[in-house]
Amino acid sequence: MSGPVGRGPRRLTRWWRRRSLRTRLTVIAATAIAVSVFVAFQVASELMDRELQVTAEDQLRADSRVLAADAERAGVAQVPLPPYPGSGRLVRVILPDGSTRTPVGQPALPPVSGRAGRVAQGASADLMESNDSDEDGYRIYTLRAGDGAVQVARVVDDSPINRFGFGMLLIGLLCVAGGALVGRTVARTGLAPIDRLTAAAVRVAHTRDLDAGIPDEGGGEIRRLIQSINEMLAALRDSRRAQRLLAEDAAHELKTPLTSLRLNVELLVRLDRRGTLDSALSAGSRTRLLNDLGAQVAELSTLAAELTEVARGDVSDENTELLDLADVVLAAVTRARSRVPDIEVALDVTSVWVSGRPAALQRAVLNLIDNAGKWSPADQPVQVRLRAEGASAVLEVDDAGPGIDAVDVPRVFDRFYRADNARGLPGSGLGLSIVQRVVDDHGGRATVARSTRGGALLRVNLPAAAPPAPLARRAAGEGTAAR
Template identity: 40%
Template sequence: MAADRPAPAGPGRKGPLAWFRSRPLRSRLALLTAVAVAVAVAAVSLACWFVTREQLENEMDSSLRGTRLDASGVESLLALCHRGTTPPPLAGSYTVQVILAGGGVCTSGKAPIPAGPGDLAVARGQLGDVLHTVKDDAGREMRVYTYPQEGPPGIAVSLARPLSEIDNSMSTLRWVLLLVSGIGVVGAGAAGLWVARTGLEPVNRLTGAVEHVAATEDLTVRIPVEGKDEIARLSRSFNAMTAALATSQDRQAQLIADAGHELRTPLTSLRTNVELLVRSEETGRAIPPEDRRALLASVKAQMTELASLIGDLQELARPDTERPGPLAVVPFHTILRTALDRARLRGPELTFVTDLAPWYVRADAAALERALVNVLDNAVKFSPPRGTVEVRLMRGELTVRDEGPGIPAEELPHVFDRFWRSPSARSLPGSGLGLSIVARTVEHAGGTVAVAPAEGGGTVATVRLPGAPTPPPDTLQGRA
């Protein structure tokens, strides 16, 4: 026959811990407070009960030891017993018993008390005195003190008091302690619930704010911050989070608006050119070959501009915390030479003066090359015909100087903003995203970038990247 096994906990069964966890936080705090107070009160009550009982027993023992029956009283008690008369109880709650060495007993009280071996040993002179607890013939527990009687040996006197005196007092004390403990536990639970409600009020406000943001997507909600405790820190963190989310949302909206504005111009021009070509095919009126070639060249240029703009948007749409690719140790000077080759193709009439010292950095090679091309393209775009572009790389500091018109001081703070272009450069090709991509790439590589007016005219762009003039001894490309 299989042994009985406890039924498994099913969906409808919950253990005490699961039930406790399912309660609201304020209820759990109140319950924990009540339990803690109940344990403390129980411990104090038990300690008080045992200490009081011990104290009462010590007082009873002292009372018994301090009471003595004189010789005349002992003789009178023995005389009554010899005549066969039952001695009347003495005044008070004491029971007096005379014990003879032979085992005879004469008792003045409600019921005789059995004489134990210790009592007989005192009567025979073998012990000085003895104190013990025993039940009398009526079944009452008695505290008995036996001492030898002065005079002729062979007689001992036992004085006894019922322990019910202590039990009655302890019973009263027990009920008092239970009443006080119950009131204390209930009061502690109520106080714990009040403290929990008061202490969790800021959490309730925070919860309400979070629920409001989740329901309405309103990121302007702010929680009042009071004090410097953990709740205040949590409120400040929530306010900072909503502010950051609102800023991110605004930047996304601005990016979409700027992207739509930038895409509108090439798309409009592209649609106009395509419509002219379609109309020529539909009407049968041929466009002169030179005009047709110009239209196709314009369409090609606009398609290239759109592709470049979309690529820039994809680059900037990536979160700021996401790196463009795996970082590796790459030769900065070699990537710069490749970017210079591309820049020379875009400005064949310009003169490039270069001085490149070896420098190895930890970066994404493709993203770094694109950023360098953007920096050089800016110099090519703003350089006058037959101008000179100076490119120098020394100990991780790249400087690119052109001989263009320069950038006004009031426009310098905006050169790295997305879609920002100087009013004087609105007629030139570009989307205004190049320097934004440069700043993003350089920051991901742990460097800095700056643009400033050059002495004697023109503009100088400075890119600084941490690294070393020689590659690591083990490999040129290490993991990030």
């Protein structure tokens, strides 16, 4: 039983969802007008029926008072009753013995009710009652007169209400038709900006022209929607431009190591084909060449990894969590030492809690240490300091190298940018740009300055977070422990 019953509403819902917005607005407008007309008809019919009833009752009372005055003068048994005119009111006199008198030719009224009989006997002064038991319903007013009572009645006539209802039905149908037409027109006019917006979006999708903005028109929600789409197109334009620049820069950066790698490989292949590899290259030359090839392959691997990291942009599956930045720094130092065993790092870190992505932050710290390691002399360690400063976590990495020229400072964090004196060092020019992006994603700020040792001082400020409750209570009791 529940299956067929539930299928009807589901079909109606599916039908409704398949309709266009214009059709929905038209149906809603027509339905709203139909409901309004129906409610207005019900209210008007009720008011009209009450008004007609009150008018009829007032007329019955007035006629009864005239007849009662005649009956009191002449007596109920002798009062003259005018002949029945053929329509309109009906009269009747109730005698003390319960019998009745009616005019000649008048249709028979319903029998005298018990309550009307008690009025004739003097139990009450008057009585208004309705009788709908016969084909014609009557409204009868009974009034005490002398030693009996008089009654005046009228047939209950519903024809005015019926005519009114028929007229309201016609008006309602016209209103529904007009409402549907108005709703369709309003929908067409109101949705015109949406149509133009759709056409513009389709044009952008077909032409791939993100520079073709959508005209800002309309107001309210429509205007906000157009502005949002234009902002989305602007973001897509910026993203496409960034991708193009990244591809061009990557092609440029890959050209040199690939050319060098190709030339070295071609040299080895040519000598091997001639059978002169051993005679043309000494053992030391072969070792240097193979080391050069290995360095170039390592540089390409690093560049490919960093290009992948940059191309991913803000896309990351890593969740943000509350973490101790000191643990992240220690993990990054451990990775740096495993990658470059000769690097020396001096640590001075304090437990500072932040909200962030652990892997991204560790990559940023590792890039800072790798960058400093390239410049620091062998006998000078890379210094890594972490402390809390107000509402920020401050990470500083400095080296004892030559420092950064003032002309290069504004572009230190740009993609692929390398200072003139860094051209001969390994690297892709992407490490610090990755640091900048990670810091920006975490709401922080990365800056560069000159170290007290003469080298570069790279500083990262991140918003600090409150430690977990148990650690906060322990810190309050014991103080912050330096690592």
